[in-house]
Amino acid sequence: MRPVIAALLLSATGLTLTGCRAHPPPVSPTAAGLNVRDLVDPAAQAEAEDLNPPDQLAILGERLRVERKAGSADRPPRHVLCLSGGGAFGAFSAGVLVGWTGRGDRPTFDVVTGVSTGALIAPFAFLGPEYDPTITDLYTTIRTRDLYRLRLLTALLGESFADNRRMAARVDAAISPAVTAAIAAAHRAGRRLYVGTTEQEGKQFVVWDVGAIAAGDAAGGRELIVQILLGSAAPPGFFPAAEIGVTVDGVRRVERHTDGGVSQSIFFRPPYVPPEARSDPAARDLAGTRVYAVVAGKLYADPEAIRPRAISQASKNVAATVYAQTRRNLQQVYADCVVAGMDYHLAAIPPGYPAPRSSLEFRPAVMVPLFEEGRRVGGSAAAWRTLPPGAGPGEGPLARAGTALTHRPRGPAQPVLGPDRLIRPPASDRGGIPAVPREAAVK
Incomplete structure (x- = not known):
C-alpha cells in the first residue's frame, strides 16, 4: 500500500510542477x-479629465497671475532663486547654474534660498x-570617502550610521573668511541668503538669515554658518545632527538641527x-x-x-x-506666484534621464553626468517650465472604475527599473532597443 501512495504523491507533485511551468504567476507591470x-482605464480616465481637466486650474491660475502682474513692466525685475534638497543629485543643480552662466543671461539674485544639498550650493x-x-569642483570631484565614513557597528547604539567629520572639514574650508565677508557685503547691499533646517526635537522648519549672521557683530558668525549648512545637509539617522548653541531669556541651551528637507524640500x-x-x-x-x-532630482x-x-x-x-512633499512645496511656490503676479520658472532632472538610484552615492562616475x-x-533656451507639478502631460492622478486597463503613454518617456536592475524605456518606445544596465547609463 505504501508504494502505491508514494507513487500517487510523486505523480501529483509532477503534475503540480508541470502546471507551474506552464502557467507562471503574473508579474507586476513594472517588472x-x-x-x-x-x-489607463480609458472610460474612467476620460470621465475624470472631462469633469476636472488637469490643466484647467493652471489655466485659471495663469490668467490671474498675468492680470496681477499687469503694470509692473516699468519696474526693474527682481530675481529669487530657490534650491531644493537632493543629496548627490545637487550635481544637477550645480550644472544648471554653470550652464545658465554660459548662456549669458544669469541674473544677480536678490534672494537665494537653499535646503539640504541646495543649502551647500x-x-x-x-x-x-x-x-x-x-560648485563645479564640489559636485564633480568628490567621492563618498571624502564626505563620510560608515560606522555600522556602532550605529544601533549611536545617533547616526555615518561620521561626517570629513564633510564638516570641507564645508569649513569652503565657507572661508573671504566668502563670509562677501556674503556680508551682499547682505548690506539689500540682498538676502536664507537656509532652511529642521529643529530635531520640535520638528520645526527654521529659516536662517545667513547674510545677517555674516554681517552681524557677534563672534563666531562664520562658524555658525558652517554649522547651519551642515545641519541642513544632515539626513537624520544617517548624519549626526548639528548642535547649535542658543540663549533663551539669558539661559544657554543647545538645539539640534538636521536636514531641512525633512520639513520642506524647497x-x-x-x-x-x-x-x-x-x-x-x-x-x-x-x-x-x-x-x-x-x-535636485526628478518631479516624479x-x-x-x-x-x-x-x-x-x-x-x-x-x-x-x-x-x-517636493511637488507640494513647488505647488505652494506657484500659488505664491499666482497671487502676487510673479513669474514662475521650474527646472528639474528630465523624466527620461537615467538618474542614479541613491542620492547618497557620491562618485564622479555618477555625478559628472548629472552635472x-x-x-x-x-544652457538651453527651453530650460524652464512655467507650470507646477501636476499640470504637465500625464502628471494628473490615474482614474479607474475597474481592472481592465490599456497601455497608453500619458507623458514623457521614463526609465523603468525592473527586478533585474536594468533600465528599460517604456514598452511603447522601446521597440528593439536593448535594456541598458544602470551602471552603463550613468558613465
Whole structure:
C-alpha cells in the first residue's frame, strides 16, 4: 500500500510542477517594463479629465497671475532663486547654474534660498558666477570617502550610521573668511541668503538669515554658518545632527538641527524691503518678480520593481513621500506666484534621464553626468517650465472604475527599473532597443 501512495504523491507533485511551468504567476507591470502611469482605464480616465481637466486650474491660475502682474513692466525685475534638497543629485543643480552662466543671461539674485544639498550650493549661487568653479569642483570631484565614513557597528547604539567629520572639514574650508565677508557685503547691499533646517526635537522648519549672521557683530558668525549648512545637509539617522548653541531669556541651551528637507524640500522668500518703506504698498508689491526653482532630482520617481522585503518597501515609501512633499512645496511656490503676479520658472532632472538610484552615492562616475545634464538644461533656451507639478502631460492622478486597463503613454518617456536592475524605456518606445544596465547609463 505504501508504494502505491508514494507513487500517487510523486505523480501529483509532477503534475503540480508541470502546471507551474506552464502557467507562471503574473508579474507586476513594472517588472514587465511598463510605467504604471501609462496603464489607463480609458472610460474612467476620460470621465475624470472631462469633469476636472488637469490643466484647467493652471489655466485659471495663469490668467490671474498675468492680470496681477499687469503694470509692473516699468519696474526693474527682481530675481529669487530657490534650491531644493537632493543629496548627490545637487550635481544637477550645480550644472544648471554653470550652464545658465554660459548662456549669458544669469541674473544677480536678490534672494537665494537653499535646503539640504541646495543649502551647500546657495552661498556660491548667491555670490555669483565667479564661484562657479567652486560648485563645479564640489559636485564633480568628490567621492563618498571624502564626505563620510560608515560606522555600522556602532550605529544601533549611536545617533547616526555615518561620521561626517570629513564633510564638516570641507564645508569649513569652503565657507572661508573671504566668502563670509562677501556674503556680508551682499547682505548690506539689500540682498538676502536664507537656509532652511529642521529643529530635531520640535520638528520645526527654521529659516536662517545667513547674510545677517555674516554681517552681524557677534563672534563666531562664520562658524555658525558652517554649522547651519551642515545641519541642513544632515539626513537624520544617517548624519549626526548639528548642535547649535542658543540663549533663551539669558539661559544657554543647545538645539539640534538636521536636514531641512525633512520639513520642506524647497521654499520661497520675498526680496528685502527696508523698514521705512514697508508701509508703502508699491514697495512691497511682488508683481513682476522672477522666481526660479531648481530641483535636485526628478518631479516624479522612476518606476521601480520593489522586492518583497520590509526594509525595501519601507525605504521606497519614504522616497515616495519625499517626492510628494517636493511637488507640494513647488505647488505652494506657484500659488505664491499666482497671487502676487510673479513669474514662475521650474527646472528639474528630465523624466527620461537615467538618474542614479541613491542620492547618497557620491562618485564622479555618477555625478559628472548629472552635472553635465544640468549644464545642458541650464544652457538651453527651453530650460524652464512655467507650470507646477501636476499640470504637465500625464502628471494628473490615474482614474479607474475597474481592472481592465490599456497601455497608453500619458507623458514623457521614463526609465523603468525592473527586478533585474536594468533600465528599460517604456514598452511603447522601446521597440528593439536593448535594456541598458544602470551602471552603463550613468558613465
